[in-house]
Amino acid sequence: MSEAAGEKRRTGDRLAELGKRRGFFFPSFESYGGVAGLYTYGPNGAALKRHLEDAWRDRFTVKEGNFEIHAPTVTPKPVLDASGHTDAFDDMLIECGECGETHRADHLVEDATELEDAESVPPEEMAGLIEDHDIRCPECGASLVDRPVESFNLMFETAIGPGDSTPGFLRPETAQSIFVEFPRLAEYARSELPFGVTQIGPGYRNEISPRRGLVRVREFGMAELELFVDPARNEPPLSSVAAVQLRLYPIDAQAADGKSYRNVTVEEALERNIIQNQWVAYYVGLARQWYDRIGIDPDRLRFRQHQAGERAHYATDCWDAEVEIDGAWIEIAGLAHRGCYDLAKHDEHADDDYTVFRPYDEPVTVERATVAPDMGQLGPTFGEQAPAVVDALEELVSTEPEAFEGESVAVTVDDTELEIPVEHTGFSRETVRETGERIMPEVIEPSFGIDRTVYTILAHNLKQDVVDGEERTYLALPSELAPTFVAVFPLMDRDGLGERARSVAADLRAAGFEVAYDDSGNIGRRYRRQDEVGTPFCVTIDYDTLEDGTVTIRDRDTTAQERVAIDALPGTLRALGNGDRTLQG
RNA sequence: GCGCCGAUGGUCCAGUGGUAGGACAUGAGCUUCCCAAGCUCAUAGCCCGGGUUCGACUCCCGGUCGGCGCACCA
Numbered sequence: 001m002s003e004a005a006g007e008k009r010r011t012g013d014r015l016a017e018l019g020k021r022r023g024f025f026f027p028s029f030e031s032y033g034g035v036a037g038l039y040t041y042g043p044n045g046a047a048l049k050r051h052l053e054d055a056w057r058d059r060f061t062v063k064e065g066n067f068e069i070h071a072p073t074v075t076p077k078p079v080l081d082a083s084g085h086t087d088a089f090d091d092m093l094i095e096c097g098e099c100g101e102t103h104r105a106d107h108l109v110e111d112a113t114e115l116e117d118a119e120s121v122p123p124e125e126m127a128g129l130i131e132d133h134d135i136r137c138p139e140c141g142a143s144l145v146d147r148p149v150e151s152f153n154l155m156f157e158t159a160i161g162p163g164d165s166t167p168g169f170l171r172p173e174t175a176q177s178i179f180v181e182f183p184r185l186a187e188y189a190r191s192e193l194p195f196g197v198t199q200i201g202p203g204y205r206n207e208i209s210p211r212r213g214l215v216r217v218r219e220f221g222m223a224e225l226e227l228f229v230d231p232a233r234n235e236p237p238l239s240s241v242a243a244v245q246l247r248l249y250p251i252d253a254q255a256a257d258g259k260s261y262r263n264v265t266v267e268e269a270l271e272r273n274i275i276q277n278q279w280v281a282y283y284v285g286l287a288r289q290w291y292d293r294i295g296i297d298p299d300r301l302r303f304r305q306h307q308a309g310e311r312a313h314y315a316t317d318c319w320d321a322e323v324e325i326d327g328a329w330i331e332i333a334g335l336a337h338r339g340c341y342d343l344a345k346h347d348e349h350a351d352d353d354y355t356v357f358r359p360y361d362e363p364v365t366v367e368r369a370t371v372a373p374d375m376g377q378l379g380p381t382f383g384e385q386a387p388a389v390v391d392a393l394e395e396l397v398s399t400e401p402e403a404f405e406g407e408s409v410a411v412t413v414d415d416t417e418l419e420i421p422v423e424h425t426g427f428s429r430e431t432v433r434e435t436g437e438r439i440m441p442e443v444i445e446p447s448f449g450i451d452r453t454v455y456t457i458l459a460h461n462l463k464q465d466v467v468d469g470e471e472r473t474y475l476a477l478p479s480e481l482a483p484t485f486v487a488v489f490p491l492m493d494r495d496g497l498g499e500r501a502r503s504v505a506a507d508l509r510a511a512g513f514e515v516a517y518d519d520s521g522n523i524g525r526r527y528r529r530q531d532e533v534g535t536p537f538c539v540t541i542d543y544d545t546l547e548d549g550t551v552t553i554r555d556r557d558t559t560a561q562e563r564v565a566i567d568a569l570p571g572t573l574r575a576l577g578n579g580d581r582t583l584q585g
Numbered sequence: 586g587c588g589c590c591g592a593u594g595g596u597c598c599a600g601u602g603g604u605a606g607g608a609c610a611u612g613a614g615c616u617u618c619c620c621a622a623g624c625u626c627a628u629a630g631c632c633c634g635g636g637u638u639c640g641a642c643u644c645c646c647g648g649u650c651g652g653c654g655c656a657c658c659a
Contacts, residue, residue, distance in 0.1 A: 013652090021596050021610080027650075033633065034650050088659045093586080104657080152586090154659070172659075208586065208657055216658075312659055331658095467620060491618055520612090524620030531620095543618060552619070559620070 010326045011459045016213055019045065022533050024458065025214060037210025037218035039451070044533050047483035047514070049221065049454050052294060053200050055480055056223045056448060059290045066196035066225060067188065071177030073202060076160060077167045082349035083176050083342060085169075088313045089154040092126055094147050105149050108135050156204045156218075170204035175445060178226045179342040183352040186228070191356040193441055194279075196227040200450070214455040215330055221450030227279065228441035230358065231340075234278045241285030242267040248319075249304040250274050261302060277317060279444040283335050287321055287446060294453070295478045297460040300324040303335075314341040325459045332452045338443040347440065359436035366434055369401035372426030388413045393425055401429070457481065461534070467559055475534030476557055479577040484535040486573055487516040489526050491542040501541040504551065504566060508539075511570045531556055537573060555583045 019025040023042030027034045041049055061068045080086050092105040105126050112133045126149045129135075135144050160166040171177055178185070178197045189195035200223045210216045246269060248262040262274055266285040275281040284303055291301055306318040314336075321333035347354035371393045378386050392411035396403055403409050404427040408419045461476040479485065488505040490497035498519055505517045516535065518526045523540065530538055538554045545551050545566070553572065554561045560583040564572050575581045 016651090017596065030632095030650080033648090036650065085659070091657075091659085093657090152657095154657090205658080212652090310658095314659090470621065472621075489619090495618095497618090522617065522620080522622080524622085526621095527619080528621045538619095540619065554619080561619075 011462060012213060012326050014462060015455065015458050018458070018462070018532070019213070024048065025454075037207055037216065039214055039217055044483040045454065048457070048477070048481055048534075049450060051481040051483075052454060052457070053221075053223065053450065055294055056290070056450075057198070057200065059286065059293070060223070060225050060446065061196075061198045064196060064225075066198050066227075067185070068198045068200070069178065069181070069185070070201065071174075071181065071199065073171050073177075073204070074158065074160060074168050075171045075176065077169065078349065079176055079180050079346075080155070080169055080172075082345045083179070084313050084345065085155065085172055085176070089172060091152045091154065093150050093152055094126075094130070094144055103144075105130070108144070109133070152208070154206050154208075156206050172205055173203050173447070174199045174201055174222050174224045175226060175342070175447070178224070179346055179443075180350070182228075182343060182346065182354050186356050189228075193230040193233070193356060193358070194227055196225050198223070198225045200224075214451040217451060220452075222447060223450055224445065224447040225283075227283075227444040227446075228356075229279055229444060230439065231442045232439075236279050236282035238266065238270075238278060238282055238285075241282055241289065244285040244288050246284060246288055247298075247302045248274055249302050249322075251305050251307055254304070254307065275319070277337050277444070280317065280319065280335055280337055283444065283446045284319055287333060287335065287448075291321070293478065294481060295457050295461050295476070296323060296453075300460065302329070304329075312336070314338050316341075323456045323460070325456065330452060330456070331449070332456055333446065333448040336445045336447065338445050340440045340442050342443060343440050353438075355438040355440045357436055358439050360434070363433050363435045365431055367429055367431050369397050369404065369427065369429050371397045371404075372428070374424045374426055377424040378420070382413075382418070385413055389418065389420070393420070397425075397427065472528060472531060474531035474556060477534035477536070479536045479579075482534045482536050483514070484516040484530070484533065485514045485577065486537045486539055487518060487526070487530045487535050488539045489517075489523060489541070490519050491523060491540055493519040495543070496546060497541050497543070500545060504539065504541060504569070508570065508573075513570070513573065527554065527559075537576060539569065553583060558583070560584070 015024075019042075022044055024045035025039050025041050028038040028040045029035050057068065060066065077086065094103055094105040094108070109126065109129050112135050113129065127146075130147075130149075131145045136142060155172050156170040158168050158170065160168040178199055185197050186195075201221070202219050203222050204219050207216055207218050210218060242265065244266050246262075246264055246266060248264060248269060250262060253260045253262060262269070262272075264272065264274065266275075266281050269275045269284075270278060270281050275284065288298075288301070288303075292298060300323055302322050303319045304322050306315070306320065311318050316337045316339045318334055318336040320331045321335070322329040322331050324330075343354040346352075373390050373393055375386065375390075378389055382389050389411060392413055393409070396409070396411055404422050404425065406422065408421050409425060409427075410417055410419055412418070457477065458475065462473070463476050464471060464473050466472065475482075486508060488501050488508065490501035501519070502517065505515050508515045516530065518529065520526070527538055534556070536556045538556075540552045540554065542552070544563075549566050550563045551566055551569065552561045552563050553569075553576070555576075562583045572581075576583065
């Protein structure tokens with residue numbers, strides 16, 4: 001780790017303290033005893049988070065030409081039934097009566113049987129399976145037969161409206177609220193693939209044991225992009241990221257020795273088939289660039305591919321962005337290939353159509369067999385069976401049109417074979433001109449955890465050095481993210497310096513800067529206060545200011561100072577903020 | 586959810602069966618014309634509930650919150 005010797009405390013402990021003391025983040029509801037896994041962002045944290053979200057929006061929404069939406073967090077149950085979350089989030093736990101260990105019942109059953117997806121077994125059947133296979137505690141070997149199987153739902157449940165008519169959940173990911181609105185979003189995008197929809201907002205997980213500050217919480221911010229692509233046309237704008245250097249940790253490397261990273265460019269990753277999907281590679285490259293921009297240490301960042309067993313129920317491939325803090329690797333983003341899992345599920349469960357129309361390059365003519373059943377004949381003949389007969393005829397004509405070539409056609413309805421005169425089916429072969437087909441897009445999902453990213457930015461930028469023999473702590477935040485962009489001080493609060501400084505501060509605020517004003521204590525103390533919350537620039541009004549209208553600007557990281565005219569201050573600060581110039585101390 | 590450890594001003598800590606002290610921070614003043622200096626004064630605290638006891642911040646039990654390990658992390 002790059003921290004100076006002498007600081008033995010863990011970064012996590014230092015951040016917890018800094019968070020409370022300087023208003024970045026702290027446990028919520030402490031006056032009432034607190035609730036595990038819920039945090040409040042103080043003024044500095046809220047500003048940092050807002051700037052981070054703006055930076056994400058700029059990169060993944062605006063610069064990519066994607067669309068941002070804002071959907072409810074309260075989600076009716078059928079949506080999550082369709083997406084598979086009601087099943088996947090319902091863990092079945094069983095506790096050993098001897099040693100007290102808690103185990104996932106579905107995992108034990110999978111280990112002991114041929115079942116591969118025991119999670120979908122109803123809880124009431126679980127006990128039977130445990131008895132049939134005489135499953136024992138892997139810890140102490142005691143029998144688990146007759147131990148109660150308890151289900152624990154990781155989603156926060158709620159009721160929508162009075163009574164219990166409409167059960168709902170707080171969304172476990174922002175993604176579903178995008179997928180479920182796909183028909184309208186596709187129409188908005190004029191059905192042209194690829195198009196991307198983003199959303200920044202909270203998701204909820206009723207974690208069994210929240211841990212480590214902002215790393216595992218029960219309400220957490222997410223920034224997600226769902227990119228809908230044509231499976232047959234895999235053409236991301238790769239050239240812009242082809243040369244981006246990646247540190248990849250693919251499945252085979254993890255299996256081999258646990259440490260051999262593949263240090264390659266995006267282009268090489270695709271050429272060598274380390275990353276299979278071009279869109280996934282493109283977004284891994286974008287993410288790597290963006291992490292540079294927001295101040296994440298590239299030496300403590302890697303992209304790790306999920307093992308088959310750890311992938312989410314919807315994913316076909318997934319790469320996590322992971323960062324190192326206090327010696328542990330923490331996931332801060334997942335770049336998943338979700339295939340068409342979600343759209344197919346909603347297409348199946350919902351009334352609407354979750355496909356888009358894709359025109360052929362050239363229209364084609366095809367011969368198609370159709371039926372147009374004569375209900376005037378079928379209705380009286382088959383009574384209430386008639387609709388089923390129609391369904392059977394439609395099914396048959398699409399699979400086996402030859403069956404209609406005789407005098408009559410046979411279909412099976414309710415285990416009964418029925419003979420129907422072909423003349424009553426309206427059978428015909430016609431030649432139609434088709435201009436395209438309906439396809440279901442595949443989904444590429446870059447999904448970023450906001451809170452963990454805020455935490456990482458703090459952890460990777462909390463630095464110490466020595467200035468004039470005094471040790472100093474400072475947050476080397478990128479200017480774009482710093483809660484305060486510039487602090488204004490009068491050297492002394494006397495002789496009119498305070499008045500002048502206040503007017504400079506007011507002018508800078510009017511010019512759109514986020515400004516702090518401080519006239520308390522000596523100048524060095526004020527610099528240190530701003531250093532600790534990451535303010536990149538400090539402007540000091542001194543006696544020369546009263547003479548010639550100049551002030552000093554001081555740089556947080558180098559402590560270099562330069563005198564500039566007050567009139568030039570806004571332009572100079574902007575140039576300093578976006579890196580177009582640096583201070584000549 | 587299990588096990589171990591912890592909880593004292595805003596923050597970080599010390600400490601005692603007779604209700605507490607430091608450092609830093611904060612506020613006021615003096616000093617100081619550019620990097621946490623010095624001096625004076627001030628504000629401010631024993632996580633919650635029950636038990637033992639004449640008396641509990643201290644001992645015991647339970648809870649809450651936190652750290653670590655296990656499990657979990659769709």
